[in-house]
Each structure stands twice: as structure tokens, then as C-alpha cells.
Amino acid sequence: MSASFSQVSAPGRSVFPFESPAPVEILARGALLAHGRVVQRLNPIRDERWNDKLAAVAPDAFFPGKGWALVLAQTYGYAPEYFAEQTGGRLEALLPVMEVDSWLTGRRGISLPFTDYCDPLAADAAAFRQLFDAAVAHGRSRRWKYLELRGGQPFLAAAPPAQQYYGHELSLAGEEPELFAALKSATRRAVRKAQHEGVTVEFRSDVRGIRQFYALHCRTRRKHGLPPQPLRFFLQVQERILDHGDGIVVLARAGARYIAGAVFFQKGATALYKFGASDERTLRLRGNDLVIWEGIRHYAARGCRKLYMGRTSPANEGLLRFKRGWGAREYPIPYYRYDLRKNAFVPGHDETVGWHNRVFGALPLSLSRLLGALLYRHVA
Known part of the structure; x- marks a missing residue:
């Protein structure tokens, strides 16, 4: 992600395994x-x-x-x-x-x-x-x-990595017809279906826009058996990032009803798809596909050359299929955890998957939001 820093080790030089950190x-x-x-x-x-x-x-x-x-x-x-x-x-x-x-x-x-x-x-x-x-x-x-x-x-x-995820990088080089043709056929059909169904899109950076996204975020997190991030987190995103021109919220509507949304960030010639959410009751309208496509169009028109689509757990096969449908390059994202007591890199596990998914998935939204506000600070 840097034009000046090389993020590749010098040939023939291995950093780890190594002796204990130097004094x-x-x-x-x-x-x-x-x-x-x-x-x-x-x-x-x-x-x-x-x-x-x-x-x-x-x-x-x-x-x-x-x-x-x-x-x-x-x-x-x-x-x-x-x-x-x-x-x-x-x-x-x-x-x-x-x-x-x-x-x-x-x-x-x-x-x-x-x-x-x-x-x-x-x-x-x-x-x-x-x-x-x-x-x-x-x-x-x-x-x-x-x-x-x-x-x-x-x-x-x-x-040894503590955890392993997948990342997806989409090239935004080329004209709009080329970008659309590069999508998998199922993704192209989904975008056309949303357009045919009359789904419309809004680009927002204000508090109202982030609040509309947050309502969808809460529903999506419950569907996946996870509490939502606290509202104050998204309000900070709006104040510190969106309000400074470094990101947008793309919202899809069916009539007066918001059915899907995505939050994008941008720095330089790189765009980032950070958060996505949708109303599970209206998935057939394919609003979640339309907001991604409109985000691609938006950032390609702004001169961005790449769109990073965030991390995905190997266990989340549905999200992997969704991201692969955009024709993005898939690559591993390893996380490393160095234990300061053992002086060694240690394994970990994906804490988003487990018995707690069934519990959070059964909770009412109000209680799930409260627990999210209490717990996320400790999770990081």
C-alpha cells in the first residue's frame, strides 16, 4: 500500500525464527x-x-x-x-x-x-x-x-500465524463496461436484477446515512450470531472519516425502505470496502450486490486503481463466494501473535466462530446492541 516503502524482505534475509529480541x-x-x-x-x-x-x-x-x-x-x-x-x-x-x-x-x-x-x-x-x-x-x-x-x-x-484469513483485491483499471464484464456471471445477473426491481442507491456521508447503515448492520450481525459494534463506533467513523471526505456510505432502497448498505474508505488511489449489511427479508432484491457495484463505479470514476474488500474467515463460505463473484484476486492474510512470556509466536483461533453464535443469534436486537456496546472494547 506504499509508494515509497518496500514491504518485502531483502533477498536471502529471514527475520524469523530468531533468537530472543535484542536488548x-x-x-x-x-x-x-x-x-x-x-x-x-x-x-x-x-x-x-x-x-x-x-x-x-x-x-x-x-x-x-x-x-x-x-x-x-x-x-x-x-x-x-x-x-x-x-x-x-x-x-x-x-x-x-x-x-x-x-x-x-x-x-x-x-x-x-x-x-x-x-x-x-x-x-x-x-x-x-x-x-x-x-x-x-x-x-x-x-x-x-x-x-x-x-x-x-x-x-x-x-x-507460524496465529490466525489465517483471506483478502480480496479488485483492480479498478479500465472503463465501466470492462469492469462489469470482469464480474462473474452470477454477480452481473444480481446487479441487473436489483436495477430491474427498481432498487435505487444513495451516496451519503452524514449522520443520518450512518444511522441508516447501522440499523442494517444490527440485523446482519444478529443473522450471523454476533453482536453489533456500538453505535458510537459508527458515529466516530462518520465524524473522523466520512465527514473529512475519506469515505462514503452507499445505501440501497426499495421504495421508502432501506434494504442494504456498504461503508467504503479511501486513501490515495486505493479504496477499501470496510462494512456491508443488508435486510435479510429483502435479499431477493439483491441490494447488497448493487451497493458494491455502485461503490466500484464511484471509486473508479474518482481515479482509484484498486479496491480492497477486507478480510474473510475461511469458515465463512457464503461471504467467500460473494467476494469471489467480483473477480477479485484472492490472497492470504495471516495474523501473528508474539507471546511476551514465552518469547515465541503462538497459535490462536478465529474468535468470531463458536457456540456464542447460536446465543447471539437468538437475542432480541436491543439486548444484542447492549452487549455489543459492553463487549467490543475487550475484544479489539
């Missing part, structure tokens, strides 16, 4: 000395020029930006700990981390919470290693259970 010296003002280089702990929320600094070296990097940091910090109280090497105020390497401090699930560092993927920004394996060692050293001082990286496969190919 790190803690310097003044939160800086750390790792491998003879100074690594700073930065808070993007307090830096008025953060997005400019990031854009100068990684113009398409959305999740390390200030807007997403504000959403996570303001909604859940997470503390930004962005480990960076700078030269003259210019970012040279970056590992964005949020500290999650929960009485229920423990204290740990995550790069980054509620983020589909977040590759470290580093020119080579050595640059990544100094960021990693600095983060581990800080985590020990804060008594983290572990450091979780949601990306970084080029640097961590030899490490």
Missing part, C-alpha cells in the same frame, strides 16, 4: 534504542501533520492514518503507541500499535484493533526488526500478554 535501551521522552537506531513512540492524534507525514511516504495507507486512530481511541479508549524511525521529521519506518487494556481479556498491543490488515511500513527486514524489538521491549515494560500483528507476512513468512 533495547529506553531513552528520554519515550524513545527506544534498538539495534543502534532510535525508535520513537509517537501518538498520531497529537500530531497535526501526521497525515501529511504518512502521505509523503505511503500515500495509499489508510489504517495508520490519524482518522482511524481517532476512531479507535475515542470509541474504545485505546492508547496509540506508534513505533517509528524518523529522519528530519520524515518517516523512515512505522509499526502502528494500539494498547488494549482490558480487565476481561488482558493488556496487549495490537497492530491494529478492528483492522482487516495493517502491514508494517519498512524498507527491509532490518528496519522491521528494530521496530518489532522496540515494540516488544515497550510491551514488557507495560506487561503486555502479547503483541499481535495483522500483517507483515513478507517479514514473518517463517513464523
Whole structure:
């Protein structure tokens, strides 16, 4: 996602497996000395020029930006700990981390919470290693259970992943007829059916639009046996991202009824499909297909070259089929969890799948919303 950072290890250099992280010296003002280089702990929320600094070296990097940091910090109280090497105020390497401090699930560092993927920004394996060692050293001082990286496969190919997901990348290069022809035939039929049924689409970035999406989000989460994210999370998304022109809500209507919606983010020439939702009672109208297609048209017209369609669990076969229907390139997204007590990468499991799905799927929406508001901060 970066025009200036190379996110591939140097040939012949393997980062892991490796000996325990190198000793790190803690310097003044939160800086750390790792491998003879100074690594700073930065808070993007307090830096008025953060997005400019990031854009100068990684113009398409959305999740390390200030807007997403504000959403996570303001909604859940997470503390930004962005480990960076700078030269003259210019970012040279970056590992964005949020500290999650929960009485229920423990204290740990995550790069980054509620983020589909977040590759470290580093020119080579050595640059990544100094960021990693600095983060581990800080985590020990804060008594983290572990450091979780949601990306970084080029640097961590030899490490066992804690979890594995799929990502989907869709090229937006070409004219609209070419983009439509690249869809699988079933997806093209679904889009045409929605249009034939008279389903209309709205592009919104206001509070009313995000509230309409949230109502659909609640229904969709219950269908999948999960509580919804709290409303305040989506209101922060609207205030910190959509209201700044970095995203949109696409809503589908059948008459006066909203039947499907999607939330997209954008940074540089890259668009991100972050959230999707629909009313299960009107799935036959295929509004969920139409909002994705209209999002594709919208961002292709704005000059975006790629659309990332988020992560998908291997266990979610229905969502995998849906995303494959858009003709996107499928690739693995491994997550890594480094246990600071064992000094080792450890396995994990997909916590979205389990016995709790039956419980949440049976709850009334009001109770499910309440539990979501209480629990998500601890899940991250």
C-alpha cells in the first residue's frame, strides 16, 4: 500500500525464527534504542501533520492514518503507541500499535484493533526488526500478554500465524463496461436484477446515512450470531472519516425502505470496502450486490486503481463466494501473535466462530446492541 516503502524482505534475509529480541535501551521522552537506531513512540492524534507525514511516504495507507486512530481511541479508549524511525521529521519506518487494556481479556498491543490488515511500513527486514524489538521491549515494560500483528507476512513468512484469513483485491483499471464484464456471471445477473426491481442507491456521508447503515448492520450481525459494534463506533467513523471526505456510505432502497448498505474508505488511489449489511427479508432484491457495484463505479470514476474488500474467515463460505463473484484476486492474510512470556509466536483461533453464535443469534436486537456496546472494547 506504499509508494515509497518496500514491504518485502531483502533477498536471502529471514527475520524469523530468531533468537530472543535484542536488548533495547529506553531513552528520554519515550524513545527506544534498538539495534543502534532510535525508535520513537509517537501518538498520531497529537500530531497535526501526521497525515501529511504518512502521505509523503505511503500515500495509499489508510489504517495508520490519524482518522482511524481517532476512531479507535475515542470509541474504545485505546492508547496509540506508534513505533517509528524518523529522519528530519520524515518517516523512515512505522509499526502502528494500539494498547488494549482490558480487565476481561488482558493488556496487549495490537497492530491494529478492528483492522482487516495493517502491514508494517519498512524498507527491509532490518528496519522491521528494530521496530518489532522496540515494540516488544515497550510491551514488557507495560506487561503486555502479547503483541499481535495483522500483517507483515513478507517479514514473518517463517513464523507460524496465529490466525489465517483471506483478502480480496479488485483492480479498478479500465472503463465501466470492462469492469462489469470482469464480474462473474452470477454477480452481473444480481446487479441487473436489483436495477430491474427498481432498487435505487444513495451516496451519503452524514449522520443520518450512518444511522441508516447501522440499523442494517444490527440485523446482519444478529443473522450471523454476533453482536453489533456500538453505535458510537459508527458515529466516530462518520465524524473522523466520512465527514473529512475519506469515505462514503452507499445505501440501497426499495421504495421508502432501506434494504442494504456498504461503508467504503479511501486513501490515495486505493479504496477499501470496510462494512456491508443488508435486510435479510429483502435479499431477493439483491441490494447488497448493487451497493458494491455502485461503490466500484464511484471509486473508479474518482481515479482509484484498486479496491480492497477486507478480510474473510475461511469458515465463512457464503461471504467467500460473494467476494469471489467480483473477480477479485484472492490472497492470504495471516495474523501473528508474539507471546511476551514465552518469547515465541503462538497459535490462536478465529474468535468470531463458536457456540456464542447460536446465543447471539437468538437475542432480541436491543439486548444484542447492549452487549455489543459492553463487549467490543475487550475484544479489539
